[in-house]
Amino acid sequence: MPELPEVEIRRQYLETSSLYQPISHIDVEDNKLLTTNYATLLTTLVDRQFIGTQRVGKNLFVLTDQPDVIVHMHFGMTGDLEYYHNSINRPRFARIVFEFENGFNLGFLCPRKFERVGLIDDIDTFLQRKKIGKDGLAITLEELTERVRRKKALIKPVLLDQNVVAGLGNWIVDEVLFQAYIHPEQRADTLADEQMSQLHDAFRFVLETAIRYEATYRDFPIGFLIHVREWDDSPYDDVEAHKFCPRCKTRIERSVIGGRTTFYCPEEQVLL
DNA sequence: TTGACTGTTGTACT
DNA sequence: AAGTACAACAGTCA
Numbered sequence: 001m002p003e004l005p006e007v008e009i010r011r012q013y014l015e016t017s018s019l020y021q022p023i024s025h026i027d028v029e030d031n032k033l034l035t036t037n038y039a040t041l042l043t044t045l046v047d048r049q050f051i052g053t054q055r056v057g058k059n060l061f062v063l064t065d066q067p068d069v070i071v072h073m074h075f076g077m078t079g080d081l082e083y084y085h086n087s088i089n090r091p092r093f094a095r096i097v098f099e100f101e102n103g104f105n106l107g108f109l110c111p112r113k114f115e116r117v118g119l120i121d122d123i124d125t126f127l128q129r130k131k132i133g134k135d136g137l138a139i140t141l142e143e144l145t146e147r148v149r150r151k152k153a154l155i156k157p158v159l160l161d162q163n164v165v166a167g168l169g170n171w172i173v174d175e176v177l178f179q180a181y182i183h184p185e186q187r188a189d190t191l192a193d194e195q196m197s198q199l200h201d202a203f204r205f206v207l208e209t210a211i212r213y214e215a216t217y218r219d220f221p222i223g224f225l226i227h228v229r230e231w232d233d234s235p236y237d238d239v240e241a242h243k244f245c246p247r248c249k250t251r252i253e254r255s256v257i258g259g260r261t262t263f264y265c266p267e268e269q270v271l272l
Numbered sequence: 273t274t275g276a277c278t279g280t281t282g283t284a285c286t
Numbered sequence: 287a288a289g290t291a292c293a294a295c296a297g298t299c300a
Contacts, residue, residue: 077278112297169278
């Protein structure tokens with residue numbers, strides 16, 4: 001479920017599994033998953049090695065031993081990585097496979113085909129072209145305040161906008177707003193200094209916690225709103241407890257804001 | 273069988 | 287210009 005923390009986990013995974021192994025071939029099941037012509041991808045990357053990684057928001061960049069050859073990966077809603085040895089072990093949905101000379105493979109799993117892989121020659125140029133904002137873990141309070149306050153839209157859609165700040169997705173925006181005691185429908189330009197400060201603190205808290213738990217939501221601390229989603233449709237009785245605010249026990253509200261399913265505590269996240 | 277879905281992009285309307 | 291709403295993408299899963 002690739003929001004910033006999941007992409008960070010995938011970055012670490014690629015970094016520890018797939019560097020310094022010459023690429024012998026790349027198998028692509030569906031060219032629609034590529035943002036670069038398949039023949040170009042092949043001739044450019046065969047005999048190259050991955051030498052490092054970088055992440056900005058939900059974008060993963062894989063550096064190669066040729067400085068102007070960089071692989072860009074976007075995981076869409078369901079993308080994942082799996083490093084495996086024998087082709088018999090090829091994971092389900094490994095629709096793009098980087099085959100290394102040592103017999104190992106890095107599979108890019110694309111269950112829904114919303115994922116994308118392609119070549120770029122410069123990260124900054126790419127980020128500028130796509131207007132990607134500062135990473136959620138790197139943005140300062142001042143930058144966040146400036147970017148949020150010049151928007152009149154609801155705070156939730158604003159935080160979801162990758163041009164404002166990069167890396168937050170639907171689940172994390174809800175969590176961040178919950179931790180910051182801010183209603184998802186408050187107008188972005190009406191946030192007080194104290195709210196901006198709470199918001200910025202919540203960014204770090206939620207993102208760092210998520211990464212620490214390797215983005216496995218069910219392991220998150222009990223004070224996290226995320227659990228109302230996790231067991232929303234569970235058949236078990238004790239699930240009811242998860243439908244209430246972990247702090248004040250009010251029933252969590254579910255609605256659609258900015259076209260996305262939204263959970264919030266109507267008692268603590270008051271509309272100002 | 274139906275509906276919902278973590279993301280992004282484009283279009284159309286206001 | 288900026289905000290809003292919505293569909294489309296293509297598949298899985300409950």
